[in-house]
Every structure is written in structure tokens, then in C-alpha cells.
Amino acid sequence: MRVPVIAGNWKMYKTAGEAAAFAKAFLPLVAGVREVEIVLAPPFPSIAAVADLVRRSGVFVASQNVHFADEGAYTGEVSPRMVKDAGASHCIIGHSERRQYFAETDDSANRKVRAALAAGLTPIFCLGETLAERKAGKTFDVVERQIRGGLKDIPGPDGPKVVVAYEPVWAIGTGVTATPEQAQEVHAFLRGLLKERFGSAAAAVRILYGGSVKPDNIATLMAKEDIDGALVGGASLAADSFARIVKFK
Numbered sequence: 168m169r170v171p172v173i174a175g176n177w178k179m180y181k182t183a184g185e186a187a188a189f190a191k192a193f194l195p196l197v198a199g200v201r202e203v204e205i206v207l208a209p210p211f212p213s214i215a216a217v218a219d220l221v222r223r224s225g226v227f228v229a230s231q232n233v234h235f236a237d238e239g240a241y242t243g244e245v246s247p248r249m250v251k252d253a254g255a256s257h258c259i260i261g262h263s264e265r266r267q268y269f270a271e272t273d274d275s276a277n278r279k280v281r282a283a284l285a286a287g288l289t290p291i292f293c294l295g296e297t298l299a300e301r302k303a304g305k306t307f308d309v310v311e312r313q314i315r316g317g318l319k320d321i322p323g324p325d326g327p328k329v330v331v332a333y334e335p336v337w338a339i340g341t342g343v344t345a346t347p348e349q350a351q352e353v354h355a356f357l358r359g360l361l362k363e364r365f366g367s368a369a370a371a372v373r374i375l376y377g378g379s380v381k382p383d384n385i386a387t388l389m390a391k392e393d394i395d396g397a398l399v400g401g402a403s404l405a406a407d408s409f410a411r412i413v414k415f416k
């Protein structure tokens with residue numbers, strides 16, 4: 168039985184004060200939710216404030232990126248140990264915006280996934296094809312390359328500790344959601360690759376869908392066998408809409 172993960176990626180939105188106001192409004196709305204792993208991913212400066220507010224609520228906090236080193240002369244970067252110390256338990260890695268604007272590659276994402284696991288963080292490893300790749304019939308080749316690269320050298324027992332997020336780039340922030348069938352097709356393909364990689368433990372890996380998830384489309388996505396949650400951008404910025412997504416049942 169896979170516990171669904173609903174994660175909100177705030178991207179570069181909200182000051183620490185705004186993040187705290189969100190947490191205060193959001194917690195009462197999801198107080199009764201037990202069977203969902205709820206994750207909030209604020210920008211780095213708000214992690215500690217949000218983590219303090221959600222402590223003992225069952226809501227988790229993620230960073231939106233990490234560096235792969237523990238510490239060092241890497242100006243502007245933040246290590247997994249620092250993120251964990253600030254109160255995060257999860258970290259998003261390899262988001263398409265990092266790939267597009269900040270030169271993230273399968274290789275750098277893989278180093279980050281391994282560093283996150285070593286620090287005891289749950290990586291939410293993102294992958295997904297562009298519109299041009301989908302139109303060219305390359306979706307499966309692209310996501311296969313990304314998952315093989317991103318999870319390279321992850322030891323078998325660590326497999327189920329990784330959360331995978333399938334986020335077709337054409338669906339992120341566009342208002343165009345993959346149909347539940349399109350998403351399920353890729354998720355099932357990814358599950359097959361995870362089985363090759365991790366054997367029966369692949370059944371425990373949560374595979375999230377991301378791309379214009381909203382309160383009115385989450386339930387049909389979640390009804391699919393291999394869709395184990397969602398990574399939500401825009402609709403996670405308001406407490407009421409994100410709470411409605413969390414309470415999709």
C-alpha cells in the first residue's frame with residue numbers, strides 16, 4: 168500500500184511572513200487528513216519558519232533544490248545537511264525549471280539524489296518530456312534516459328526511499344493537464360523500469376504526477392493505478408485550493 172504524497176512547490180513565491188501566514192491558514196484545513204503525506208516546498212529562506220509551524224502536524228517540508236556536497240566553496244548553494252537542519256525532510260531534485268534555467272542534468276540530479284539520501288532526506292526526483300519531444304514520439308526514450316540517469320548507483324534498499332515525479336514540461340504552469348490516461352501510461356512505463364532496477368521493491372515507490380494539477384482534476388488522476396500523488400505548483404500557493412487537492416477523496 169503506497170501512501171499518497173501531495174507536495175506543493177511554491178517556486179520563487181512567498182516571503183517568510185507570507186509562508187507563515189499560509190501555514191497558519193492551511194493547517195486547520197487539513198487537520199483531519201491522516202492518509203496523505205503532505206509536503207510544502209517553500210523557498211530556502213522560509214523553510215525554518217514553515218518547519219517550526221508545521222511541527223507535530225504531520226505536514227512535511229521540502230527544499231526545492233540542494234547541492235550535492237556536504238559543505239564547501241560553492242557560493243550561493245545549500246547542502247542537504249543544511250536543509251535538514253532547517254527542518255526539511257524532503258527535497259525536490261531535477262525540476263524541469265532547474266533543468267531549463269540552471270543547467271541541471273541527469274548527472275547532477277543523480278549526485279543530488281544520492282547526497283539527499285545520504286543525509287536522510289526524501290528526494291522527490293522530477294523528470295518529464297518537452298512538448299517537442301512528445302510530438303516527436305520520444306516521450307518514453309526521454310523519461311527512460313532521465314530515470315536511468317537520475318537513479319544511477321542508488322543501492323537497492325534505497326529505491327523505495329525515492330519519490331519520482333513525472334512532470335511533462337508542456338503541462339507545467341500551462342493550464343494544460345496530461346489526461347489521466349496519458350499520465351498512467353508513462354507512470355506504468357516508469358514502474359516497469361523501476362522493477363528492472365529495484366525488483367519487487369519498485370511496488371513501494373511513489374510516482375507523482377505534476378503539471379497543472381487543480382482541485383477539479385486531482386481525483387481523476389489519483390484514480391489511476393500508478394499515480395501515487397501529485398507535485399503541485401500554482402494551485403499550491405493558496406491554502407484553500409491546496410487543501411482541496413490534499414482532500415481529493
Ligand code: PEP
Binds near residue numbers: 378
Ligand atoms: C511544478 O512546478 O512542479 C508544477 C507542476 O507546476 P503547476 O502545477 O503550476 O503546473
